[in-house]
Structure formats: C-alpha cells, structure tokens
Amino acid sequence: MKQAARAQLAQSINLTPQLLQSIRLLQLTSPQLEQELLQALALNPMLEQDESDEAGETDIDAGECQSDDAALEAAAWDELPEPMHGSTNPPGGSGADDDGIARIADGSSSDPRVRLLQELALEWDPDALPLAQWWLDHCDDRGYLEQPVRELIAQGARALAVAKAEMRLSRLRLLHGPWPGMAAADASECLRAQLRAQRSHLRATDTDEVATFQLAERILDGHIALLAANEVGALAKTVRADVATVERAIGLIRALSPSAVEEPADDTGGYIIPDVVVRFIGGDWRVALNGRAAPRVRVAAHCERALADAPGDQSVLRGLLDEARWLVRGVAMRNETLLRTAQVLVERQRGFLERGEEAIAPLTLREVADTIAMHESTVSRITTGKYIQTPRGTFELKRLFAVRLEGAAVSGAAVKAMVKRLIDAEPPHAPLADDTIAGLLERRGVRIARRTVAKYRDQLSIGPARSRQRPAPTPFAG
Structure with missing residues (x-):
C-alpha cells in the first residue's frame, strides 16, 4: 500500500471558555444579566461601571463589534443546537397550524419538572413519558436524584410494571436530554453530562479541543476533590498532564452549571424589565435598547495603564484583565445581536404594531x-426571555413570531384573533357554532377546519356555543 502525505487547510471554531461565556451571556434575561454584571463588578477590580451617560435608551453602533474575531465568535454560536423549546416545528406536533412559539408565550410553570416534562412531550413517545415523570418526581430542585440509582431503578420497575432496563434507559435519556445533567446521581455526573453535550458538537479534526474535553471528563470522574481544592499542580501530576492543559480543562468545567435545572424564561420576580423599547416617531418605528435593564460596564482604564507598566510577575492581574475584556466584549456582542434581531422583528410585524393581533404576519426563526x-x-437564544416595550404593551419577543397557517397567507395567531373577534361580536341569544365561524372565515379567504376553530377557542378559554347562549331579551309590553 502506498502512503502519501497531503496538506489540507481548514477553518474550525473551538468552544473555548470565552466562547462558552459569550453563549451564556446571549441567553441571559435582563435580571440575570444585571446579577451577572453586579457580581463581576464586585469580584473583578479591572471592571468599573460606565456612568459617563445617563442610563436610558441606547442605540448600538452596527460596526461596534464587527471585528474579524467577533464575527468568528458570533458564528460559533451556531455550532450549538437550537434549544428544543424554541423550535417552530417540534417533533410530534399536532399539525401544521400548531404554533409552538405561542405555547411558550402563554407562560411556564414554576416547577422545573413540569416545564421539562412539557418539553419532552414534544419529542418523546407518549408511552415513555410516565417513566420520565417518575424519575423527575424523585429529583430535588437542582435536578439531582434523592435516592441511589439502583434503588430507584428497582422501585420504578415495580411501580410502573416495566423492565429495569427500560427504567435505566429512561434515566440516561433524561441525563443526556434537552437539560443535560438532569436526574444525575451527583454533581460529577451532572457536569460530565454537560461536558458530553458540548463535546458532541466538536469536529473530529479538533484533536486538541477533544483532548481537553476528555481531560476535563477524567478530572470530574475521579479527581473532583483536587478540583474543589484548586490544587492545580497536584491535579496536573495526578492526571499526568502539563499545568496549562489542566487549566484549560478546568476552565471548561468552571463554565458549566452546577444544576441542570433551567430557569423559566418568564421568571422575572413578578415584574418585567423590557430589553428593547419601540416608539413611533416621525412616521417610523424606532428601536432602541433599554439602558436601564442592566448596568453598563467597561474595563478600568487606569488599572489597564498601571498594569502595563507594572514590574515583576503580574499574571494574576493580567488574567483578571483578560476576563474583564472578555466580559465587556461578550455583553457588547449580545446587545448588538439583540438590537439587530429586534429591528427585523419590528420591521416584519409593523402591521401588528399598527393594527393589532389580526395583522400579525407569519414569521419564523429561519x-x-x-x-x-x-x-x-x-x-432563538436572543429572543427567549427578552421583552419588548411597545405602544401595544410589553411582551416577549417570541410573540412576534407566528407560524403560517397551512394553505393560507396569514398566521395562526392572526386567525385566533379573528375567531375571538367574531365570538365577541356574536348575539348572546344566538352564539356562533364552530362550523359557522369556519364558514365566515372562509368568506374572507381563510380556510380552516372546524376542529381548528375549536382548538383556538379552547386556547382562548372560550366555551362551545351551547355554553355561551343567553336568553333573548324580553320585548317591552306597553
């Protein structure tokens, strides 16, 4: 066999700790981002709050973050899969006119087990859901199992009358499912599941990154005590790797979450802080970021200058300076992406802003x-949990997406609004039946089945025609 060497040039994107931080910042809601920045200001002396301008509505310069490196990092966000809860066409959906985004906008349960079970219902077979529910019922608020795995497998097999292998497989599906680390036996297993989810998106050619992920998994598997004690030197000696490689692996681990439970997007402590503000000025819709949503931070210039001229080993301070720069850059990229996305949404849904629900146009993530x-x-990440303030009220950006109704040029949300208006205008003594509403809509060019009208009516919490009927008014007898 003849062997030959061939040079090949390829571009790849590595999921570095800095990139993972950028992805996490992209998903944070306003209260979460505020907490993150306040904590960073308290812990990193290289950061300071930018109070040069009064907090208010701010525009982001479109070229502010468009360096080559920033563009490359933004592109790397696409390396991760779209979150299941943001899919406009979930597997197992009930039909082409079933608006997955509308289900999110209706709000979510405060119980993480309920939220995850609702998410699993979109992709798991109905027969598998009781097993998932059983496991979730035996998890604490952080997503960890409350009893040893073997005991729970035996108990679940007896309670649900299934084989132990099915119970074991169900837990593994949860562990490596949409919330990686859920139903983990301990923190080590939870973090390893998260690492495995991230590692699955690496290319086979990224040998250095794959090796770093493998080392991080080894550290979590048998050396978590040394990791907790921050004994980097001892850890490097134990795993037989150089200190720099171990530090990179530790960086991957520290970017993970100790809990697999995802907070609900609408969990804002009882009030909503809009991320974006929209106003109609001079005959056009103007979009701006709400500067009051989170503090503005910047790298402290005096610290940066002092560090540049400082003698001796200043590696710790230089590390803090790098962290400050990464944070400021990540927030700027997040804000730019949010503003650009909001501008497109407002442009496409101008009819909704001016005329209401019946004018909302079909619009997808793609x-x-x-x-x-x-x-x-x-x-999907930048619109989940982010709110927009408009003259029609404040609501989640997800509401501006709408699935096109099959066979029509309108969205399901618009048709639902039409159904509500027809019912609101019906005579109390002669309410409209579902097939009658379908016929009235057909005259306007919107063809939908009676069962679709019934589905929208149920979503609006409106009863059938017979329950809406009221006695006709008695004519006045003079």
Missing part, C-alpha cells in the same frame, strides 16, 4: 436568521 446572517439557534 426568516429572521437569514436576514441578520445568523443561525436559527442564535435567534
């Missing part, structure tokens, strides 16, 4: 992503 030259997953 259409917005194509417009701003990003991936659907990036658009």
Whole structure:
C-alpha cells in the first residue's frame, strides 16, 4: 500500500471558555444579566461601571463589534443546537397550524419538572413519558436524584410494571436530554453530562479541543476533590498532564452549571424589565435598547495603564484583565445581536404594531436568521426571555413570531384573533357554532377546519356555543 502525505487547510471554531461565556451571556434575561454584571463588578477590580451617560435608551453602533474575531465568535454560536423549546416545528406536533412559539408565550410553570416534562412531550413517545415523570418526581430542585440509582431503578420497575432496563434507559435519556445533567446521581455526573453535550458538537479534526474535553471528563470522574481544592499542580501530576492543559480543562468545567435545572424564561420576580423599547416617531418605528435593564460596564482604564507598566510577575492581574475584556466584549456582542434581531422583528410585524393581533404576519426563526446572517439557534437564544416595550404593551419577543397557517397567507395567531373577534361580536341569544365561524372565515379567504376553530377557542378559554347562549331579551309590553 502506498502512503502519501497531503496538506489540507481548514477553518474550525473551538468552544473555548470565552466562547462558552459569550453563549451564556446571549441567553441571559435582563435580571440575570444585571446579577451577572453586579457580581463581576464586585469580584473583578479591572471592571468599573460606565456612568459617563445617563442610563436610558441606547442605540448600538452596527460596526461596534464587527471585528474579524467577533464575527468568528458570533458564528460559533451556531455550532450549538437550537434549544428544543424554541423550535417552530417540534417533533410530534399536532399539525401544521400548531404554533409552538405561542405555547411558550402563554407562560411556564414554576416547577422545573413540569416545564421539562412539557418539553419532552414534544419529542418523546407518549408511552415513555410516565417513566420520565417518575424519575423527575424523585429529583430535588437542582435536578439531582434523592435516592441511589439502583434503588430507584428497582422501585420504578415495580411501580410502573416495566423492565429495569427500560427504567435505566429512561434515566440516561433524561441525563443526556434537552437539560443535560438532569436526574444525575451527583454533581460529577451532572457536569460530565454537560461536558458530553458540548463535546458532541466538536469536529473530529479538533484533536486538541477533544483532548481537553476528555481531560476535563477524567478530572470530574475521579479527581473532583483536587478540583474543589484548586490544587492545580497536584491535579496536573495526578492526571499526568502539563499545568496549562489542566487549566484549560478546568476552565471548561468552571463554565458549566452546577444544576441542570433551567430557569423559566418568564421568571422575572413578578415584574418585567423590557430589553428593547419601540416608539413611533416621525412616521417610523424606532428601536432602541433599554439602558436601564442592566448596568453598563467597561474595563478600568487606569488599572489597564498601571498594569502595563507594572514590574515583576503580574499574571494574576493580567488574567483578571483578560476576563474583564472578555466580559465587556461578550455583553457588547449580545446587545448588538439583540438590537439587530429586534429591528427585523419590528420591521416584519409593523402591521401588528399598527393594527393589532389580526395583522400579525407569519414569521419564523429561519426568516429572521437569514436576514441578520445568523443561525436559527442564535435567534432563538436572543429572543427567549427578552421583552419588548411597545405602544401595544410589553411582551416577549417570541410573540412576534407566528407560524403560517397551512394553505393560507396569514398566521395562526392572526386567525385566533379573528375567531375571538367574531365570538365577541356574536348575539348572546344566538352564539356562533364552530362550523359557522369556519364558514365566515372562509368568506374572507381563510380556510380552516372546524376542529381548528375549536382548538383556538379552547386556547382562548372560550366555551362551545351551547355554553355561551343567553336568553333573548324580553320585548317591552306597553
């Protein structure tokens, strides 16, 4: 066999700790971002709060973050899969006119087990859901199992009358499912599941990154005590790796979450802080970021100058300076992406802002992503849990997406609004039946089945015609 060497040039994107931080910042809601920045200001002396301008509505310069490195990092967001809860076409959906985004906008349960079970219902077979529910019922608020795995497998097999192998497989599906680390036996297993989820998106050619992930898994598997004690030197000696490689692996681990439980997007402590503000000025809709949503931070210039001229080993302070720069850059990229996405949403849904629900146009994640030259997953992350303030009220950005009704040029949300208006205008003594409403809509060019009208009516919490009927008014007898 003849062997030959061939040179090949390829571009790849590595999921570095800095990139993982950027992805996490992209997903944070306003209260979460505020907490993150306040904590960073308290812990990192290289950061300071930017109070040069009064907090208010701010525009982001479109070229502010468009360096080559920033563009490359933004592109790397697309390496991660789109979150299941943001999919506009979930597996197992009930039909082409079933608006997955509308289900999110209706709010979510405060119980993480309920939220995850609702998410699993979109992709798991109905027969597998009781097993998932059983495991979730035996998890604490952080997603960890409350009893040893073997005991729970035996108990679950008896309670649900299934084989132990099915119970074991169900837990593994949860562990490596949409919330990686859920139903973990301990913190080590939870973190390893998260690492495995991230590692699965690496290319086979990224040998250095794959090796770093493998080392991080080894550290979590048998050396978590040394990791907790921050004994980097002893850890490097134990795993037989150089200190720099171990530090990179530790950076990957520290970027993970100790809990697999995802906070609900609408969990804002009883009030909503809009991320974006929209106003109609001079005959046009103006979009701006709400500067009051989170403190503005910057790298402290005096610290940066002092460190540049400082003698001796200043590696610790230089590390803090790098962290400060990464944080400031990540927040700027997040804000730019949020503003660009909001501008597209407002442009496409101008009819909704001016005329109301019946004018909301069909719009998908892919259409917005194509417009701003990003991936659907990036658009999904930046719109989840972010709120927009408009003259029609404050609501989640997700509400501006709408699934096109099959066979029509309108969205399901618009048709639902039409159904509500027809019912609101019906005579109390002669309410409209579902097939009658379907017929009235057909005259306007919207063809939907009677069962679709019934589904929208149920979503609006409106009863059938017979329950809405009221006695006709008695004519006045003079």
